[in-house]
Amino acid sequence: MNGAESLVRTLIASGIDTCFANPGTSEMHFVAALDRVSGMRCVLGLFEGVVSGAADGYARMADKPAATLLHLGPGLGNALANLHNARKAGTPIVNIVGDHATTHRRYDAPLTADVEGVARPMSAWVHTSMDAKSVARDGAEAVAAALSPPGCVATLILPADTAWNESDGPASAVAPKQSAKVSDEAIRQAAAHLRSGEPTLLLVGGRALRAKPLELASRIAQETGAKLMAPTSNARIERGAGRVAIDRIFYPIGQALEQLAPYKRAVIIGTQNPVAFFAYPGKPSLVLPPSCEVQVLAEPGNDLLDTLERLCDELGARSQAPQLQAGSRPELPRGSLTLDAIAAAVAALVPENAILVDESINSGGAIYPFTQGAPAHDWLQLTGGSIGIGLPLATGAAVACPDRRVVALQADGSGMYTLQALWTQAREKLDVTTIIFANRAYASLDIELRNVGASQPGQVALDMLDLSRPDLDWVKMAEGMGVEAARADTVERLIDLLRGSFARRGPFLIEVPC
């Protein structure tokens, strides 16, 4: 058994059964091994940003890592932007990156690059296998590293000769680190904040945004009068009817400052002291008031369920009923095809147990509030601000959850970065309904340009924000990649298309002119 096969068998033994791949020559031994070993589903992406974004979406929904298979430094480079998002989401991913044979690297062949250097900025763990006999053990360590709480990007670099030489067979799984519990003292301190009688924010993020911990957080809020809130960008929120509804901190700095101005104290669980997305001249970086007493009770890697349980007990809040959202959908919209009408249509029609993937940037803001009372669903967001994750994220989520409808809310500018994901959706026949908000602009940048003082931008600047001339035709692009698609120019047409897509299997794309 060669090193590649020992690695594939080790990954499977470690619980990894899905590999998003864009392989090249250096990875051919790994690919060949896939034929000899059963138990690994391999999903091809036609660009590495699709591969890494899909691995993120998969792990967010499957709660276990996928592997990626990438081709040397440049292939990993193409994956970096979405690995950045995964890193910010606390998503576990195991990257397998082929490299030149150890004997070949010193000759500076065309594809030679500093693969470890490319990996390091977005990886919590980086290792290069030195020989075929250590590959299996390295693979087991990579999985354990990826599973380090809250979830990490681990990158294992596999020189071609470590894949093709004879190994000692697969390695056993390595137990990952456990998430640490917070101290009793910290719990008591948080309880004191929450009992202070002053306006207090209970900010929860990360895995605390799942249904069960959110119920605990809601009990605490009910008991103490604290305001429960989530960060602006979150990997996954379990929400909808029968679940705890939670507001998020606003993205625009001015609105966020206003929103958080009332709070004298803040207890933070599973996220960091909230920070503005960007800095602006004369505006603070931290969005809680400077006078607010902030306690980060639990980092994302702490045991968040345990933290909330103990805090609940400390406060005697177990007897409180969590505030659960009643089921309520908006009426089907009529009239103009506005952003609110699109939001209402989605909220009115989205199937139960759907997965909503939001990279709608400026266009989809109304969908989050409109879907608050829709049937229970998951809400996945862009976590690292690196646009171009929506279509891959939806792809990976659909691979993880083959019995659930995925609805991708996709801005057009962001969608263009990784549109190749549509092909993977078609090949894998994934149940993804994509709504493209075709405003034909980097609309958020237009706002930002005016924010920086260019109140009357000229043509050169405006050309950099404008996606028209020519207009993108998403229907043709989707069809070109084998995904059925149509444009909705009226609300009625949008409703028909949504109904049609939700009623049958496979991917579908709807372009809306907003």
Next chain:
Amino acid sequence: MNGAESLVRTLIASGIDTCFANPGTSEMHFVAALDRVSGMRCVLGLFEGVVSGAADGYARMADKPAATLLHLGPGLGNALANLHNARKAGTPIVNIVGDHATTHRRYDAPLTADVEGVARPMSAWVHTSMDAKSVARDGAEAVAAALSPPGCVATLILPADTAWNESDGPASAVAPKQSAKVSDEAIRQAAAHLRSGEPTLLLVGGRALRAKPLELASRIAQETGAKLMAPTSNARIERGAGRVAIDRIFYPIGQALEQLAPYKRAVIIGTQNPVAFFAYPGKPSLVLPPSCEVQVLAEPGNDLLDTLERLCDELGARSQAPQLQAGSRPELPRGSLTLDAIAAAVAALVPENAILVDESINSGGAIYPFTQGAPAHDWLQLTGGSIGIGLPLATGAAVACPDRRVVALQADGSGMYTLQALWTQAREKLDVTTIIFANRAYASLDIELRNVGASQPGQVALDMLDLSRPDLDWVKMAEGMGVEAARADTVERLIDLLRGSFARRGPFLIEVPC
């Protein structure tokens, strides 16, 4: 004048008048400054790999760097793969990468990443501006660094506050390093090799593949009987009728070893001791015979024209006439639409002074020999093995040379990585004719898979190499990005489409089923 404007003015003063851009919020001051300063052409790319690949194509043809404008670590990450190719081509590029304000970076906002870490693997020069008053000088240094022979990737990171704060105005251009001349001793040694009477290879690369130095190399070969050859992958070769024809080292390791087996000595100018693209079990990394006496006379950064002139003089070869290619086009093909027929059609019809961009991988191999006697043209290749440069490279070359037809020979699998370049071609109305070789496979990988011993690959492995199910429709994808396109299923249709595209302005895409 703020830092951003001081930088734009400095870049222009340093000779940079073209910026390929995919900006975000952190770059809005730079974008706003473009409205206040004339002399910088700004070209929008809808993905950063388009931006960096276009900057490479531009500089290869303009013989001066373009700037890129990129958005923080992830934006730079998306640009890396084609920066890798640029680095291997010796192409000068000045990356301007926005970052969070210096005061904001410590808060770990969503987009925060180690931008310098992302830059370093593909950049010869990396610097982060510390304040608005140093931005202009840093910009001038970046241009000088990019112009260091043979040409480098220089990355200047621009925290947002260094862009928005008040500067001291623009800086003067900084003189770049000059290319070093090789020693007289080295010239004499090379002459001795060439005079040895043994079979000798004269391998020339880099800037020595332009018409004038190639004529000198040809005189030397005529005088000494040496075999003149070029590396497998080259940034730019000036060739065609009236120029020196030059063979390249074969890509497949077996063929390369056979091709180079006869040589007892090798004199190398402007490139390195040739190395196999990949390592293979039991095959050598270096492709010249181990017994061959190899002299690297001049590195790519040396003064190659001077080297060839002095070597010519040392050998008394000035009086030799260079061996110039006679003009001769193949007849227009008839019959089946084979790869040879496509090659013949291109060679028969390509306009004078065209720029041929070759990322055809397995499909376009016949076009190089078929076009040997076509009217004078440039030949641009993938230099770093990182696929996905063809469409961006063609885009940048067309921006640099608005009066020349660019013909992109594009494999389908590689084309998918950066297909967004088509939109930029449409917006800028660039004279690019793209031929997509739609073999619907990573065909080179199929060969490689069999090379690694998987003689009977199974379905899992084959699925990773196969781009069908669904088939990509390049006509629809191109039209979706505003580029006129058609499929050629017969030779006659291909000829019609080529003639039509060559006869009028603007981009056109032709899909051929090969």
